[in-house]
Amino acid sequence: MRPLPSSASGLLRSRPAHRITSLAAPQCLASQQQQQQRRTKASAVDQVSGQYDRTPTFDSPFKNNENNPTTKIPSFKNYMSKRPESSNKTFQYFMVGGMGLLAAAGAKATVQDFLVNMSASADVLAQAKVEIDLAAIPEGKNVIIKWRGKPVFVRHRTSDEIKDAENTDWHKLRDPQPDSERVKKPEWLIMLGVCTHLGCVPIGEAGDFGGWFCPCHGSHYDVSGRARKGPAPLNLEVPMYDFSEDEKVVIG
Numbered sequence: 001m002r003p004l005p006s007s008a009s010g011l012l013r014s015r016p017a018h019r020i021t022s023l024a025a026p027q028c029l030a031s032q033q034q035q036q037q038r039r040t041k042a043s044a045v046d047q048v049s050g051q052y053d054r055t056p057t058f059d060s061p062f063k064n065n066e067n068n069p070t071t072k073i074p075s076f077k078n079y080m081s082k083r084p085e086s087s088n089k090t091f092q093y094f095m096v097g098g099m100g101l102l103a104a105a106g107a108k109a110t111v112q113d114f115l116v117n118m119s120a121s122a123d124v125l126a127q128a129k130v131e132i133d134l135a136a137i138p139e140g141k142n143v144i145i146k147w148r149g150k151p152v153f154v155r156h157r158t159s160d161e162i163k164d165a166e167n168t169d170w171h172k173l174r175d176p177q178p179d180s181e182r183v184k185k186p187e188w189l190i191m192l193g194v195c196t197h198l199g200c201v202p203i204g205e206a207g208d209f210g211g212w213f214c215p216c217h218g219s220h221y222d223v224s225g226r227a228r229k230g231p232a233p234l235n236l237e238v239p240m241y242d243f244s245e246d247e248k249v250v251i252g
């Protein structure tokens with residue numbers, strides 16, 4: 001390298017020092033800051049990794065070390081089954097299956113007992129149906145029997161009553177129903193003796209229409225049990241019944 005001419009070196013020496021430092025100082029500061037940040041990051045990573053790299057301090061009491069020669073681990077070999085694994089499994093399956101069967105039988109018996117206990121008793125079942133001997137009821141007469149705690153009217157109608165019931169213009173009634181829908185045999189009218197107004201028992205062969213009359217509030221029913229006058233909104237109810245024989249009827 002050639003030496004600078006004396007005039008040039010003199011010129012460099014003559015430049016003020018603060019101008020040189022003002023150019024180099026920002027770059028030096030930036031690199032120092034970067035180095036400082038790198039150091040900070042590295043130390044943080046070292047701290048975190050150091051937490052996980054720590055050697056565990058737990059010493060197992062069962063560890064066979066020389067510092068603790070008194071530790072004795074018991075042997076369970078005497079309790080191990082000497083039979084083969086398949087034979088053990090067969091026994092376990094048998095026990096599980098047997099216990100399951102016993103539990104199912106117990107549950108079935110419990111449910112069965114409960115249902116039998118809750119079902120209707122024999123005397124209640126006997127009241128569910130009532131058989132009536134119609135031969136004992138003369139024509140033009142009305143009998144009342146008790147069925148399921150309610151009165152039932154059985155009327156042996158005369159031919160005039162049948163004609164009267166059939167010829168009524170039922171379309172204009174408040175509960176329109178033809179007589180043929182209310183009887184299975186025209187001479188036998190069977191219906192519940194409960195007033196459809198508020199539940200009184202009407203009186204037979206009374207009222208303005210020759211049928212039934214309820215004295216509680218003055219409802220009149222005709223010879224087919226249809227509401228004709230008074231506050232009763234509906235006809236007297238016809239229960240389920242069937243003629244078991246010619247002269248016998250079963251209600252219910």
Ligand code: FES
Pocket residue numbers: 195196197198199200214215216217218219230231232
């Ligand atoms: S209960 Fe029969 S008219 Fe009121």
